[in-house]
Amino acid sequence: MTRPRQTEGGWPAHAASHGKRITRESLRGYTPQVARKLLGARLVRVDGGTRMSATIVETEAYRGSHDPASHAYRGETARNSVMFGPPGHAYVYFTMGLHYCLNVTTEPEGVAAAVLLRAAQPLEGLEEMARRRGTREVRRLCKGPGNLTRAFGIDGRLNGEDMVESTTLFLEQGPSDPSPGVSARVGVTAARSRRWRFYIRGNPFVSEERPPRAQNP
DNA sequence: AGATTGATGTGCT
DNA sequence: GCACATCAATCTA
Numbered sequence: 001m002t003r004p005r006q007t008e009g010g011w012p013a014h015a016a017s018h019g020k021r022i023t024r025e026s027l028r029g030y031t032p033q034v035a036r037k038l039l040g041a042r043l044v045r046v047d048g049g050t051r052m053s054a055t056i057v058e059t060e061a062y063r064g065s066h067d068p069a070s071h072a073y074r075g076e077t078a079r080n081s082v083m084f085g086p087p088g089h090a091y092v093y094f095t096m097g098l099h100y101c102l103n104v105t106t107e108p109e110g111v112a113a114a115v116l117l118r119a120a121q122p123l124e125g126l127e128e129m130a131r132r133r134g135t136r137e138v139r140r141l142c143k144g145p146g147n148l149t150r151a152f153g154i155d156g157r158l159n160g161e162d163m164v165e166s167t168t169l170f171l172e173q174g175p176s177d178p179s180p181g182v183s184a185r186v187g188v189t190a191a192r193s194r195r196w197r198f199y200i201r202g203n204p205f206v207s208e209e210r211p212p213r214a215q216n217p
Numbered sequence: 218a219g220a221t222t223g224a225t226g227t228g229c230t
Numbered sequence: 231g232c233a234c235a236t237c238a239a240t241c242t243a
Binding site for chain 2: 071095097098099101116143144145147
Binding site for chain 1: 235236238
């Protein structure tokens, strides 16, 4: 008899059945709403024959010209241009001199917005992730946006990838979280009052349960 | 032109 | 808790 595999935190690593793809329509909506809905979905990467996947457990919304924390706040540049395009594309940017971060673009073309994928619970391809990350500690493989991209082998070459059509980097539907945790965004000084970070409560793969100086005392 | 600041992570104290 | 790695956009002059 087979039972669902348990991970360190006691969270079931549910069977890695290949689910339905997430549609462009579902990504076209209001970004904070989309960020919330992406919790529980799976991020999948197929690279050189190996398939890696992980359940998304932490996201943040960034929204165009009215959000001072967004890269798109001051208009379009070569770096952020993908944010201005149609929904469902990968916005991959380089930050702090050494890390890449992966976002999925949202809202209709012309509205610069995206969801940052901050943390995920590894499901398939753990060996590959561990090799790329240089650690075997599963809890930390995809903990934090920079670690997540490193584990998945994602860098600037994937900027602009259409994640709805792509066969190498895409999203699959998963169980949604009825009552996710909500907080201010991590590492953001501007627009602290916008609580646009969403995470699965109590999940040990989330980067930090309480971000520093959030409105959660 | 030069300085500063990030949507960061790690290792050491 | 703090230094550090070290790039690109933005701010200051």
